[in-house]
Amino acid sequence: MGLKGRVFTFYRFCVIPALFIAGVTVCLSWYRTPDELVSKAAMDDRTLDYFLEKGQIQDRDAVAVKWYHAANSKSKIKEALQSPVHMIEADVLLRGHHPIEPIMAHPPQNDSDVSLEEWLKEVVMSKKGIKLDFKSLQAVAPSMTVLERIRPQLQGPVWINADILPGPGGQAVPLDPLDFLNAVSASVQGEVLSLGWTTGWTLNAENQGYTWEMVQQMHDICKNITHPVTFPVRAALLPSSFPQMNWLLEQSSRYSLTVWTGLHDTLVMEDLLPYRQNISKSRVYYDLSESQIVRLMALPDKSH
Ligand SMILES: *[C@@H]1O[C@H](CO)[C@@H](O)[C@H](O)[C@H]1NC(C)=O
Numbered sequence: 001m002g003l004k005g006r007v008f009t010f011y012r013f014c015v016i017p018a019l020f021i022a023g024v025t026v027c028l029s030w031y032r033t034p035d036e037l038v039s040k041a042a043m044d045d046r047t048l049d050y051f052l053e054k055g056q057i058q059d060r061d062a063v064a065v066k067w068y069h070a071a072n073s074k075s076k077i078k079e080a081l082q083s084p085v086h087m088i089e090a091d092v093l094l095r096g097h098h099p100i101e102p103i104m105a106h107p108p109q110n111d112s113d114v115s116l117e118e119w120l121k122e123v124v125m126s127k128k129g130i131k132l133d134f135k136s137l138q139a140v141a142p143s144m145t146v147l148e149r150i151r152p153q154l155q156g157p158v159w160i161n162a163d164i165l166p167g168p169g170g171q172a173v174p175l176d177p178l179d180f181l182n183a184v185s186a187s188v189q190g191e192v193l194s195l196g197w198t199t200g201w202t203l204n205a206e207n208q209g210y211t212w213e214m215v216q217q218m219h220d221i222c223k224n225i226t227h228p229v230t231f232p233v234r235a236a237l238l239p240s241s242f243p244q245m246n247w248l249l250e251q252s253s254r255y256s257l258t259v260w261t262g263l264h265d266t267l268v269m270e271d272l273l274p275y276r277q278n279i280s281k282s283r284v285y286y287d288l289s290e291s292q293i294v295r296l297m298a299l300p301d302k303s304h
Pocket residue numbers: 096097109110111
């Protein structure tokens with residue numbers, strides 16, 4: 001065999017197959033990687049696991065998680081940290097005057113005795129989780145900067161909440177969903193996003209529940225993100241919404257519900273039974289008053 005022949009043989013049996021295998025490998029990995037990355041990065045909610053590991057709840061039943069609301073001042077956050085709750089909820093907005101920074105306050109207030117940074121520094125001493133509620137987009141990005149800095153010291157779960165879609169009876173303007181997700185998602189990998197609909201409820205009126213369109217719109221927004229997502233849902237609007245909410249939860253194991261109530265809403269506890277009985281108890285949180293939880297738990301539960 002001449003030199004030409006040997007070179008040809010080398011090409012035919014070594015270089016060409018090697019290039020072919022390399023090509024196929026590259027194609028396969030191109031084809032497979034995005035999917036695998038997404039499924040690996042996608043995360044289920046670890047909130048219950050955390051409180052179970054800490055021995056603060058006994059079962060994988062999210063009804064056991066207790067809440068403190070509107071811990072929007074120095075004294076309130078102190079009280080919340082000393083109370084037996086698991087999760088502390090507070091509202092974040094930008095102070096209305098200098099220094100303009102994220103503070104803990106609920107509109108229409110525009111000032112507070114505690115900034116987000118000071119508030120978070122109180123929380124790092126405890127094992128409790130937090131839920132930060134945003135009513136305005138401007139507050140989100142600067143808050144994420146503060147949160148990112150303190151996040152490594154926080155022990156408990158961190159939930160980031162905003163209403164991002166118009167819902168039943170909703171009058172308030174929701175935050176733009178994509179702007180909100182852009183502002184939070186890069187900085188808070190793996191945190192629980194609590195994404196809701198604006199709502200309203202009127203006494204002695206026929207209050208419509210959550211529609212198919214509303215839950216489909218929500219899923220369209222949430223299916224692309226990898227964070228665990230909980231949907232805050234207004235208890236008094238749930239009776240007629242079971243098929244919709246059940247469908248929504250079936251779309252991803254990352255999804256859960258957080259049932260909350262307006263202070264003056266009329267609640268018929270029996271109406272929540274389908275949720276309690278027919279959906280995994282690890283997937284529905286109840287941010288209700290203690291007496292309401294007692295009434296809920298006193299109902300006959302066929303699923304036991
Ligand atoms: C903040 O609230 C106070 C009292 O409600 C009001 O007088 C003031 O104008 C507000 N400031 C801003 C910048 O909105």
